[in-house]
Amino acid sequence: MEPDQPRGGGGQPPPPPSEAWTALSHLLSGFLLFGGIGWGLDKLLDMRVFTVVGLLAGGVASLYLIYLRYVKS
Amino acid sequence: MTTTLLAAEELNPLAPHPIEIIVGLIAFLLLFWLLKRTVFPQFEKVYAERVDKIEGGIKRAEEAQEEAYVLRQQYEDQLAGLRAEAARIRDDARAEGQQIKAELRAQAEEEAERIRQRGHEQIAAAREQVARQLRAEIGGISVQLAERLVGRELSAETRRTETIDAFLAELDELAERRETAPAAGGAS
Amino acid sequence: MTTMATAPAPGFEPPGVADFNLPPVFGEITKPVLLLVFSAIIIFAAFRFTVRKPALVPSKSQFLGESFHGIVRNSIARDMIGAEYLKFVPFLTALFAFLLVNNLFGIIPLIQFPTFSHPGVPYALAGLVWLLYNYLGIKRHGFAGYMRISTWPPDVPWWVRIILTPIEFISNILLRPVTLSLRLFGNMFAGHLLLLLFILGGQYMLFTADSITLKVMAPFAFAMGIVFTFFEAFVQVVQAYIFVMLTASYIGTSLVDHH
Numbered sequence: 001m002e003p004d005q006p007r008g009g010g011g012q013p014p015p016p017p018s019e020a021w022t023a024l025s026h027l028l029s030g031f032l033l034f035g036g037i038g039w040g041l042d043k044l045l046d047m048r049v050f051t052v053v054g055l056l057a058g059g060v061a062s063l064y065l066i067y068l069r070y071v072k073s
Numbered sequence: 074m075t076t077t078l079l080a081a082e083e084l085n086p087l088a089p090h091p092i093e094i095i096v097g098l099i100a101f102l103l104l105f106w107l108l109k110r111t112v113f114p115q116f117e118k119v120y121a122e123r124v125d126k127i128e129g130g131i132k133r134a135e136e137a138q139e140e141a142y143v144l145r146q147q148y149e150d151q152l153a154g155l156r157a158e159a160a161r162i163r164d165d166a167r168a169e170g171q172q173i174k175a176e177l178r179a180q181a182e183e184e185a186e187r188i189r190q191r192g193h194e195q196i197a198a199a200r201e202q203v204a205r206q207l208r209a210e211i212g213g214i215s216v217q218l219a220e221r222l223v224g225r226e227l228s229a230e231t232r233r234t235e236t237i238d239a240f241l242a243e244l245d246e247l248a249e250r251r252e253t254a255p256a257a258g259g260a261s
Numbered sequence: 262m263t264t265m266a267t268a269p270a271p272g273f274e275p276p277g278v279a280d281f282n283l284p285p286v287f288g289e290i291t292k293p294v295l296l297l298v299f300s301a302i303i304i305f306a307a308f309r310f311t312v313r314k315p316a317l318v319p320s321k322s323q324f325l326g327e328s329f330h331g332i333v334r335n336s337i338a339r340d341m342i343g344a345e346y347l348k349f350v351p352f353l354t355a356l357f358a359f360l361l362v363n364n365l366f367g368i369i370p371l372i373q374f375p376t377f378s379h380p381g382v383p384y385a386l387a388g389l390v391w392l393l394y395n396y397l398g399i400k401r402h403g404f405a406g407y408m409r410i411s412t413w414p415p416d417v418p419w420w421v422r423i424i425l426t427p428i429e430f431i432s433n434i435l436l437r438p439v440t441l442s443l444r445l446f447g448n449m450f451a452g453h454l455l456l457l458l459f460i461l462g463g464q465y466m467l468f469t470a471d472s473i474t475l476k477v478m479a480p481f482a483f484a485m486g487i488v489f490t491f492f493e494a495f496v497q498v499v500q501a502y503i504f505v506m507l508t509a510s511y512i513g514t515s516l517v518d519h520h
Contacts, residue, residue: 018341018510021503022432025440029432058428065425068414086278086450089381096294097382098389100301105355107305113351115312116330122317 023066030062031055214244273465276457281378281450296376300362308358333357333505341509342516349512352393356386357505360445364497367453368490375497378449380442387442390508395434398515410517441507448500452493459486 038054041047218240283292311326319327333354338346360377367375377383398407412430414422463482466475 025432029428093381094385097297098385100297104301109351112308115315
């Protein structure tokens with residue numbers, strides 16, 4: 001009913017403030033997931049490197065995901 | 074609630090209090106439901122009315138403008154018609170005026186001609202009357218003069234001259250009398 | 262507060278988690294429970310008051326109510342959700358009012374306890390939001406379609422997707438309610454703790470401590486308490502706003518046409 005066209009809907013990504021929170025959430029997810037996997041591997045194999053490697057990999061993957069979702073498109 | 078849970082709560086600030094969850098959810102959902110049913114429709118109604126009013130106002134203004142434009146067009150058309158009419162009337166009046174002037178002049182000239190004509194006629198008549206009168210009088214006077222000349226001796230040159238002078242004087246006197254007589258007596 | 266009552270020791274005991282465990286007023290009913298009920302009542306009463314005589318040209322109170330509703334409607338819901346935003350305005354407005362009032366309880370004199378420094382209701386509200394946006398997404402796109410929208414990064418080779426999809430799933434489906442509730446709870450908890458520290462610290466310096474220096478310094482602690490009260494007011498408003506804005510944004514992304 002309103003004449004002004006809202007942003008957000010219709011295929012565009014949500015506007016900046018929530019984008020920032022989502023990006024942070026993605027980053028956290030990456031650290032948690034791959035850090036967790038690394039930590040599990042370390043526990044299993046009785047080593048110490050995988051946690052650090054997992055955290056780094058998770059961070060990189062998250063950044064790439066954020067790039068894909070919010071910078072590229 | 075068990076005592077173990079209570080103990081855990083005291084240690085961990087992240088542990089929820091079940092009663093708060095229950096009361097909080099009920100309070101919030103009830104609040105949401107009540108507001109949705111009673112208050113928010115009023116807001117939306119007022120918004121809708123306001124939007125309608127503004128859009129209606131714009132529409133009405135546009136209509137009024139359109140109407141005013143049409144009226145102005147009509148008025149201008151009328152005005153142009155009136156101007157043409159006025160010009161035509163003025164031209165007519167000028168033509169008519171000229172005609173009237175020409176007619177009047179012709180009439181006046183005619184009148185003047187007639188007056189002049191009458192004057193000529195009167196003068197002619199007067200002259201004829203005078204001539205007729207003179208002819209009659211000259212006849213009489215000539216007879217008188219002849220009688221006088223004949224009545225006296227026509228010997229002496231001087232006497233003859235005297236007589237003629239006296240006669241002429243008498244004539245003058247007569248003429249004078251004739252001139253004053255109509256003014257005094259009115260009879261001719 | 263309980264610290265001072267139970268431990269009149271010469272040393273200062275900084276406020277801690279124990280300060281958030283309030284004794285029940287009666288039975289199971291604690292202060293936050295009363296505050297929750299109280300907040301719902303005053304919000305409803307206030308809104309009812311603003312629309313008692315609705316008019317095209319609003320009265321002052323109607324204008325306030327409309328402005329509040331209008332902020333959620335026009336600068337949160339419309340921007341975040343898109344074409345179908347009107348359906349969600351009542352929920353978002355009620356949510357914003359509920360969060361705002363309960364947060365502001367943290368600085369309102371005599372009440373001075375932010376309800377959501379207890380995490381129960383934030384968890385519950387975040388759970389509600391989680392149910393709502395997942396329900397909307399599945400209803401709109403079907404389960405597979407919804408998963409594709411929320412966890413399937415476009416235009417990448419399959420082996421990259423294997424890495425990225427779990428991250429996005431965790432972020433969008435699992436972590437959202439957690440961050441939503443913990444952000445609110447954490448801010449309220451920390452803010453209240455901060456105010457307690459300054460006020461109780463000031464109180465200790467003034468009344469309990471033996472040192473003259475500490476007594477002289479006490480007003481500064483109270484002054485800092487006042488400064489941080491203003492700061493907390495700001496944080497409380499912002500946190501309520503962020504919670505509602507993110508909720509609207511989640512709803513919006515669930516309803517997005519196709520990605």
